[in-house]
Amino acid sequence: MILLFVAIFTLLQSLAFSDILPHDDRDFKCIEKSEAQRMVQDFNIDVKSFGGAELCDASIDFKKLANDLILLKEGRFTDSGENIFIRNFIDSKEYYSWLLSMTRGIDRRNDVTTATAYNSGGYFTMQNGWAKLPTLARVGILIHEARHTNFYSHIQCNQGPYMNSAAAACDWDYNSGGAHAVEMEYYARVSVLGENFHPVYKSMARLMAMARSNFVFNNSPIKxxxxxxxxxxxxxxxxxxxxxxxxxxxxxxxxxxxxxxxxxxxxxxxxxxxxxxxxxxxxxxxxxxxxxxxxxxxxxxxxxxxxxxxxxxxxxxxxxxxxxxxxxxxxxxxxxxxxxxxxxxxxxxxxxxxxxxxxxxxxxxxxxxxxxxxxxxxxxxxxxxxxxxxxxxxxxxxxxxxxxxxxxxxxxxxxxxxxxxxxxxxxxxxxxxxxxxxxxxxxxxx
Known part of the structure; x- marks a missing residue:
């Protein structure tokens, strides 16, 4: 009986661990060809610009994007827990479908080297900087850019690295629910409410929220x-x-x-x-x-x-x-x-x-x-x-x-x-x- 209990407990632990989403591109499984085709069709992905429909090798940018979409589609959150960044700008159960509704197409170029990505009328263009980032930051960029489809734009900054410059890189405040806000909300949800995210991914989300939220809002939401x-x-x-x-x-x-x-x-x-x-x-x-x-x-x-x-x-x-x-x-x-x-x-x-x-x-x-x-x-x-x-x-x-x-x-x-x-x-x-x-x-x- 004891051996049976230990075996069942070990099996449950194994199943629970296998349900945890990876945080490193190298740890993601190969995706099925049918799933890749569905992603391409749903998001109108310019496959060639991402290096071809690679199913396994994350050194190819298409697989990086596929990993990001998997994290958005399969990530789960609890309903219990609070955080000042969590305002329900986006329904936690609808990130993937919401992203889909905000996206007319995704391609890969390096035509605006001062940006990691940009959104032009719902068409997202991922730059070289995007490809060099880990999964968490890339997912945050997708959510950020998707918010711009709803005409949430940035304004000039009154603090931070872009202070007194012509660059429109900040949001007025957090309550407006702009592109920076929905990105920070995702990080906070992962850290506080995430159910099946890797502990490293959750810690990275917390640090990302702290590192960025202290300067991207002209009226800071944190003290x-x-x-x-x-x-x-x-x-x-x-x-x-x-x-x-x-x-x-x-x-x-x-x-x-x-x-x-x-x-x-x-x-x-x-x-x-x-x-x-x-x-x-x-x-x-x-x-x-x-x-x-x-x-x-x-x-x-x-x-x-x-x-x-x-x-x-x-x-x-x-x-x-x-x-x-x-x-x-x-x-x-x-x-x-x-x-x-x-x-x-x-x-x-x-x-x-x-x-x-x-x-x-x-x-x-x-x-x-x-x-x-x-x-x-x-x-x-x-x-x-x-x-x-x-x-x-x-x-x-x-x-x-x-x-x-x-x-x-x-x-x-x-x-x-x-x-x-x-x-x-x-x-x-x-x-x-x-x-x-x-x-x-x-x-x-x-």
Missing amino acids: RREALFAILKNGQGALYEIEKPLRREIPSVDGTLKRTSFGAAIFTNDKAYPIEMYGSTDALPGITDIFSYYKLILNTRLKLLDYEEFDTNQRRYVVAITEGNSSTSYNFLESQWSKEKLLTFQPAKSATTLETGEQGYFLIDQNHDIYSFNVNRNSFEKSFSFKWNPEFKNIAKVESHLLILKNDSKIYERTGNGDIIASPVYKGNYKDMVAIPLYDGFAVEP
């Missing part, structure tokens, strides 16, 4: 707060939320801890690996950052030494230091890196916060002189009379608290009168730390 994330000398990650350390797994790679728009990542010069802040386990093994603008690393030939995504006066900037001892920034309007500028000094380290509390992107040379990135001149300039304290490894500003990680691996705090005291909260020996944004869009698990 941000600052927290400290630190890596202990033993390699463990610690998230300090309301001064309570929460253990977090970090990617098993050698690199530099960086702040991102969704939280934090480990930068390794040629990639960035996201850290899961909202969950207590690492559900993102080997996943690279395609959520924040660290994703730009994946499509550049630049040999990078350092990289920073940061906001100044509500505008988002991305600046990189290359192996040629030069700096370059990303021009979002033109979707390309600026011409490299040779640095007049040799940087020894970088920082995003100074002991005065000033924030930005700073390089420090071997003489401890500080050079600040001037966003107007697009260059680094020596603009401080004081030097970087060589005893300081890193500085982070968390709300009103200025925290200093010294070379002795201890975290200190600067008091209101300027004294530097050992922190009574951040106890232990640390390798690195960074101030990170947390948002009320999702709960932080203990």
Whole structure:
């Protein structure tokens, strides 16, 4: 009887796991020829432009699109659970049929290189950028573009990377239910209500919602707060939320801890690996950052030494230091890196916060002189009379608290009168730390 129970339990577990949809293109099964033909007919897909009707190999773009449609068709959601992003703009049971009703045709070109995709009267054109993205992001793009068929257009941005530009890249607010909103709603549903999605897909959805929703709405639907994330000398990650350390797994790679728009990542010069802040386990093994603008690393030939995504006066900037001892920034309007500028000094380290509390992107040379990135001149300039304290490894500003990680691996705090005291909260020996944004869009698990 016991053996029979174990056998039945194992079978049920196996069946339940087999029902989970893949998150990686390589894990999708071959599709039947009849199913592919039905997709082509239903969505009026220009098969030739997608590389032919490939049924198995996801390196061919047609199979990528087929995988996306399978996720939309077979994804299931529960009815129990709430989230500020879930407003029922689209019925959770009707994503596939809704997409079908919004689509007159889909083809594949690279005629608008500044976009990942565009919608012209219900005809979707997927660009090279679309083909380089993982399944989750591609599905989000399909939902996003489908909303444009109902005449939901974008407006100019009052914050973020496209601030003060002619680009219409933002929605006024979330309540309007525009293209950005229905995309965020899908991500939230997957993360909170998804029944048969892979855990990696669900975690990616949560990070995608956080990384994008904080700047694509001129009136943000979420509120941000600052927290400290630190890596202990033993390699463990610690998230300090309301001064309570929460253990977090970090990617098993050698690199530099960086702040991102969704939280934090480990930068390794040629990639960035996201850290899961909202969950207590690492559900993102080997996943690279395609959520924040660290994703730009994946499509550049630049040999990078350092990289920073940061906001100044509500505008988002991305600046990189290359192996040629030069700096370059990303021009979002033109979707390309600026011409490299040779640095007049040799940087020894970088920082995003100074002991005065000033924030930005700073390089420090071997003489401890500080050079600040001037966003107007697009260059680094020596603009401080004081030097970087060589005893300081890193500085982070968390709300009103200025925290200093010294070379002795201890975290200190600067008091209101300027004294530097050992922190009574951040106890232990640390390798690195960074101030990170947390948002009320999702709960932080203990």
